[in-house]
Amino acid sequence: MQQNLYRIQIVGATGYGGLGLIEQLMRHPNIELTSLLAKTDTGMQLSKIFPHLTGFCDHIVGEVQDERIGENADLVVFATPDRVAMNYAASLIQRGIKVIDYSGDFRFSDLAVYDRYAARKPGMGGKPHQAPELLKQSVYGVPELFREKIQNASLVGNPGCFAIAIELALAPALRSGILNPQSIIVDGKTGTSGGGKKPSTVNHFSEQSENVLPYRVANHQHGTEAEGVLTHVSGSPVGITFVPHQIPTSRGIECAIFGQLNREISLEKIQELYHESYSHEPFVRVLPPGVAPGPKAVRGSNLCDISLFVDQANNRLVIISSIDNLLKGQAGTALQNINLMLGLEETTGINRVPLYP
Numbered sequence: 001m002q003q004n005l006y007r008i009q010i011v012g013a014t015g016y017g018g019l020g021l022i023e024q025l026m027r028h029p030n031i032e033l034t035s036l037l038a039k040t041d042t043g044m045q046l047s048k049i050f051p052h053l054t055g056f057c058d059h060i061v062g063e064v065q066d067e068r069i070g071e072n073a074d075l076v077v078f079a080t081p082d083r084v085a086m087n088y089a090a091s092l093i094q095r096g097i098k099v100i101d102y103s104g105d106f107r108f109s110d111l112a113v114y115d116r117y118a119a120r121k122p123g124m125g126g127k128p129h130q131a132p133e134l135l136k137q138s139v140y141g142v143p144e145l146f147r148e149k150i151q152n153a154s155l156v157g158n159p160g161c162f163a164i165a166i167e168l169a170l171a172p173a174l175r176s177g178i179l180n181p182q183s184i185i186v187d188g189k190t191g192t193s194g195g196g197k198k199p200s201t202v203n204h205f206s207e208q209s210e211n212v213l214p215y216r217v218a219n220h221q222h223g224t225e226a227e228g229v230l231t232h233v234s235g236s237p238v239g240i241t242f243v244p245h246q247i248p249t250s251r252g253i254e255c256a257i258f259g260q261l262n263r264e265i266s267l268e269k270i271q272e273l274y275h276e277s278y279s280h281e282p283f284v285r286v287l288p289p290g291v292a293p294g295p296k297a298v299r300g301s302n303l304c305d306i307s308l309f310v311d312q313a314n315n316r317l318v319i320i321s322s323i324d325n326l327l328k329g330q331a332g333t334a335l336q337n338i339n340l341m342l343g344l345e346e347t348t349g350i351n352r353v354p355l356y357p
């Protein structure tokens, strides 16, 4: 191994989340992509599947076989659906190989919370966790909230896309005690890439175009995830009613978040509070009063934009949070976590200016 050149294997490399990481790693000076594995599209160059990568990443995609997982790697990223990483993480960690998983397998330190997440996620069928003993050592991968733990972790559970947008938006207000933690309502919108690359009736153009489709109303797995994390960081039980919608864009998430203020407080003071929390964070922007441009302003970047409003007549705080679901909501945060776990500068390979329009 060249000095400071770390070897990474991606399992699930042919999906959107694998792709998002590969695109960023093409510009990473300290990381070598040693292998790409997937289930179906194997034996061909990645650039045959994604022609925009021609000349940038022409690696051949290998088949997922047990003996290949962890081969020639310092860190393995599972960009796979739920219940894949849980079968491999223990043996990788035993071999001294670090692991990041994009799914819900390792987002929860408590098995009961995992079970609640799994009960809300379609297709999970209430199956038990295959490696519950690892939950206590896994670290939740939101660097802005758990940076030091991530730096020392062997196993990181990358967050859910809506969950990170909600957590970054609410953490400063809930930590400071200005909001009633049981009063939170979130109206979320996501582009169709949130559901991955596999076509379905719901993301068929004629079904999803010209519509705003509510789904899993007050029963989405990221509501549970954000409640648990925000309860942990604020020290008070947080209750969130979350209604997600799918909208006809390819990428982007916007959450409009409402909470009752415990006392009268000016927008200026709340802006100050958020600036104190995030002025040193490279990927969180607290926007000036009155500015809320939506997810188009963060598209293609790892940024989370936060806009704050006070509804004075009803003494409510309104927070608008926008991310690119495939970057800050997935592969961008994953690369932040990889950099932290490997002792590299956190922003390496990530500092992209949003693509506009």
Ligand SMILES: NC(=O)C1=CN([C@@H]2O[C@H](COP(=O)(O)OP(=O)(O)OC[C@H]3O[C@@H](n4cnc5c(N)ncnc54)[C@H](OP(=O)(O)O)[C@@H]3O)[C@@H](O)[C@H]2O)C=CC1
Binding pocket: 011, 012, 013, 014, 015, 016, 017, 018, 037, 038, 039, 040, 041, 064, 079, 080, 081, 082, 084, 102, 103, 104, 159, 160, 161, 193, 194, 195, 196, 197, 198, 325, 326, 329, 330
């Ligand atoms: N899309 C998003 O916005 C976000 C997604 N996530 C999570 O990230 C993970 C990946 O999501 P996404 O990129 O959207 O999904 P995709 O469906 O686009 O990609 C999934 C990838 O995993 C591979 N795969 C599927 N089953 C297996 C298996 N049993 N063993 C090995 N590889 C397998 C697929 O290969 P093949 O096609 O060959 O089956 C494909 O390469 C999921 O856990 C998702 O919940 C998290 C945050 C945001």
Ligand SMILES: CC(=O)N[C@@H](CCC(=O)OP(=O)(O)O)C(=O)O
Binding pocket: 102, 103, 104, 121, 159, 160, 161, 162, 190, 191, 192, 193, 194, 195, 221, 222, 244, 246
């Ligand atoms: C549009 C769409 O279907 N979005 C997915 C995105 C969430 C996701 O992938 O989250 P997990 O990692 O927790 O599974 C959803 O709402 O379930």
